[in-house]
Amino acid sequence: MILERWPEIQSRLTEHLVLLTLVPVLLAILIGVPLGILAHRNEKSRGAILSGVGIAQTIPSLAMLALLLPLLGIGKPPAIAALTLYALLPITQNTLVGLAGAPTTTLEAARGMGFNSRQSLFQIEIPLAFPVILGGIRTATVTCVGVATLSTFIGAGGLGDFISRGLSLNNIPLLCLGAASAAFVALGLDGVLEALSHMTRPGRKAPISIFRKLYIISFVLVLGVIYFYTPEQHRAHTASAQSLPDTPVIRVSGKNFTEQMILAEMMAQQIERVTGYPVERKFNLGGTIICHNALINGEIDIYVEYTGTALTAILKESLRPEDLETEKLLDRINAHYSDELNCEFLSPLGFNNTYAIMVKSDISEAKEWNKISDLKSDAADLRAGFNSEFSEREDGYPGLARAYNLKFGAIQNLAPELIYQAIDVGQVDLICGFSTDGKIPQYDLKILEDDQNFFPPYEAIPVVRQEILETYPEIGEALEKLNGKIRNSDMQQLNQRAESGEQTIPAIVSDFLNQISQSGF
Template identity: 35%
Template sequence: MNLWQTFLDKRGDLLLALGQHIQISLIALVIAVAIAVPLGIWAQGHRRFAQTLLQLTGILQTIPSLALLGLLIPFVGIGTTPAIIALVVYALLPIFQNTYVGLTEIDPAYQEAAAAFGMSRWQKLRRVELPLALPVIMGGIRTATVLIIGTATLAALIGGGGLGNFILLGINRNDAALTLIGALASAALALVFSAGLALIQKLRFRYVAYALGALLVIGGGVVGYQALRPKPETITIAGKLGSEPEVLINMYKDLIEAGHENVRVVLKPNFGQTSFLYAALKSDKIDLYPEFTGTVVTSLVKPSAKDKQALANGANSYPIANRLLAKQGMILQKPMRYNNTYALVVRQADAQRYGLKTIADLDRIPQAQAGFDLEFANRADGYQGVKQAYGLDLKLHSLDASLRYQALVKGQVQVTDGYSTDSQIAQYHLLALQDPKHVFATYRGAPLMRSRWAQQHPAMVKRLNRLANKITETDMQQMNYAVNVQKQSAAKVAKQYLQKHGLLKEAQ
């Protein structure tokens, strides 16, 4: 692992990610302080409601972050907005709790002295209570800051950017250097913010108030600027986790820009699971993303009994998928050539030891341990279909898609799910088991978009369809290998393929 060389190669991307992370964290912190501190002050005089508020903020903090992000996408879209809302939710408890505790635990003698001097409620708060409670309040703000910076890495899952991009990319490509750089940068940022707040805390109260006021003004200005600044028309393309979706979205970008020099295309790689992407597409938060015919007919639409029978008999899934998508105002463009279907993958050593050739042979492994991606484990054309067709009952472990091959290679599981174009199959000399009962559907990829968007951008759709019936399974596996193993950028690999096959020249 050449950490220093990776840092030098990625320093530009790191600075960009660091700036995004600081922006997200700062805005979330400012909003959380603006809500929680006044709420804590109000609760001091309404103690009957204080416990209810403490319980409510505590409950909000227990909501799983991924679940919260998923719930927010249909309402506020993708990017930084849902990430900031989630971070504010998690930061409310420590700030509110410390503000309330700091104010309510002041020695009553100080309260009596303030009353004896004839201070008004505002004067007592400003001159006595807040200065005395400041160390406790600042402690809550520091705790919230560290929590925000650490949790902000999840913004990368929904296209919000930040240091999480490095962590996700490192995990997905099995590149420990990228993961470590992202983690170290996040930890360093948390320490710097915490140290800065500790330094502010040592100042006199009025200077602290000035500093926090300036922070609120600056943060509010950033929020206002982001909301009010003119936004140029852009084309937003998202992709699922992995090198293959990232290569494809870069191809889409190059094809669109080849015909429209003034078009601004924004890419959202490593966006997450299918449900996140489809929800974002339906709510007009993204314009298109690469999807597969098999995923459409099994997860995004509801085929009739007749359609299911036709698919089971080997019918072409593309026209069925498009007919059902049209009912939802969606359209899948012409698919590529390769079939990126599911596969159950084992190590060659296990295949030789137990004589594994087909999925049915897995029952030869005593107490076989399976590590499946959560989506595959619950799909009718995934593990659920495998169980029904082959009568298997594996001991199942739910693993993130980016970790399952690592678990297989290390012997922590004996079988995992993969795709026929995965570079890891060649990289680790693995075996994809045969599926004689054809549980796995045909997966041919194409741009999925709203029908209205396609009608409004016919020239762009025509360029995207240059990929129709292009790219073989060998081509895709080689491109995945170039990104995951040879560490080439997805953008470079995508452009090389398009240039080699003359697709950019034809699109002009």
């Protein structure tokens, strides 16, 4: 697995080490050390400076990224900005503590001998405070390496990509690869900085212990091997990877769950196959709003959105009865998208990833349950497993209960990961999930028909920036060929295969595209 991903490991490591750690730490030094000096010399500014940098630290990492999103968009700049803010506190604080810790007799001697204020600062105070400042830089660096793993959620890359993909795909080795690499970087940098602070201690420099030397040498060696070794299978590939100039690079994106990764990869491959344009894959963005903002800000060109989500979560409109016809709903959504957002929904891919109430297949046969209405007579004896969001949302259980006039005997709130196991072992009798979940065929479940049409449709449709469609009409044509090609059962299987981890998503998608092109576009 490691050799196969070698070039990606190299680039993720570079992103993490350079862009998401060294750059923010350097920026934080450039800002934090002068702030610390100012706080030390000017007592009035001290409180304001310390609480200023302190507040930045108290904002949870993900919230910070979300807050910076409207200002800086997605990608590396907001991640670097957020990480710089995190690195600021330890550096500013340690600068202040270090300067305050200089012996008063030394400072009095310096002043009495005729060092002016600037000479005393640069020749005496900063050198004496340096090991403490370096300690702050060390804390900041290790914090940055850790927090930087979260910046994958706004598409900034880094080793967090492995972790979040590993989590979404339930691929433990991939997750471990990311976590172990991040730990390796953190420990290595920590060792280097510790040795540095040892060397900058005032007075006689004690020799660096052989253990510490070995530690640093092995860190540098491993880094060297990662960067300078190219496994056989990638050699030819690297040489020919130079892309042609003047061809558009289409940026395809998706949200951070399995189905979205499959669909994004599918669109990417379809564009590459049909048009030959190079595709940049900006996968794994942290949610609907992040994807949407990225699209309308022109940072990505294409992703797959669901009609129900577009209507309620993005356009903030409520569902009307006529929206149950996909055509009409799509017209309504597109009216907003093309006029206000300069984007367009193409044709539906064919499946509807809506909420689904499901029961075990054998029980549904025995009891002849096919529709949600069929549950009504037994409802009082049934135990339902819902996730807490579904239990609360108006378009979830409360609305469902009213529409069907039924009330289940017991409701258990379960974490989404546990919901399928709960029905499998018989802890609950019915659950709510999404209709394309790969676990539906895996656990042999039956989706009950929503005969009252309570759940809005969540048709999956590629949404594309109009600029792209106008300039490169072949992109739109290539994607339109996927119209209606993915049925619910197809999507379930694709999800299941991806989650089993036996094949990579690109391989699964490639198989699928081959299969549908044989059956004729």
